[in-house]
Amino acid sequence: MQDLQAKAELVYRELVALHGFNQLVPRREPMHELISTMLSHQTTEANEERGYQNLRSTFPTWEAVLAAPVEAVAEAIKPANYAPAKAKNIQAALAKILAERGEISINFLAELSTEAAMAWLTGLRGVGPKTASLVLLFCFSKPILPVDTHVHRVSQRLGLVKAKTPTEAHEILWQLLPHDAEWLFNYHVALLRHGQRICLAQRPRCSQCPLTAQCLWYAANQAK
Known part of the structure; x- marks a missing residue:
């Protein structure tokens, strides 16, 4: 568990650095x-x-x-x-x-x-x-993590979760990640953007990803 928590912290730092940090402010009523x-x-x-x-x-x-x-x-x-x-x-x-x-x-x-x-x-x-x-x-601003298809896919490929659906991944990530609203918000946004821009469902752009050394999917499918 501690190894996964350390990995999650690394993922957070790398992807927030890549995709930007965002202030948690209400966006809609x-x-x-x-x-x-x-x-x-x-x-x-x-x-x-x-x-x-x-x-x-x-x-x-x-x-x-x-x-x-x-x-x-x-x-x-x-x-x-x-x-x-x-x-x-x-x-x-x-x-x-x-x-x-x-x-x-x-x-x-x-x-x-x-x-x-x-x-x-x-x-x-x-x-x-x-x-x-x-x-x-x-x-x-409650400390909870929304898990959509992008957050699920990126977390799964990196080896943070083993779950078939976002719903299954939700509880696993909740146990793994810090219970801090701003941290969870930026984890969600960073993985969402990563899934939309780089870690695509088909033909992920691994050459643009800073996490290939930590990625189980890359090791199994791309690394030579």
Whole structure:
């Protein structure tokens, strides 16, 4: 475990140096973050944004989204792909938030522990560990790591985790990495950018990577 923790620290230093350090500041209002992240599954960032903006221009309040026919919500978010399923999930999440909190707001999560906030968010339909952790880290600066396909792929290739899915990798990395919000935010951003720019799913650009000496995938597939 200590060897893996030291390796994770090295990965952090090298990739933050390569891709830049970022201040952890809220990027979007919490309900915006929640719904946008629900829309982001299996689509592009541009289509996620189009779907969200269509939704808000068609239904200016969350109460209006909840009250609308599910078909109308699906039509509004159509650019984000898988619209019928996402529309049902969004309305179910909004209904639960309203029923439990008396208003459609998740600002109360700021007062909960990370564990309690994760448990509450993942109790919403269509909200898994990645969505919940993104909301909690990006909006409330809680020490949690969002694990998407890029973070999972890079961590796996480097030998930090042995997990088939991002969901499985989430708990492993949580046990391995420091529980510091800014550190986890920069680990997430650095590995995300590395996965998008260099450690590609197909034909990774290993010649541009500073971590080939630590990379199990490189040793097995590229090193001669």
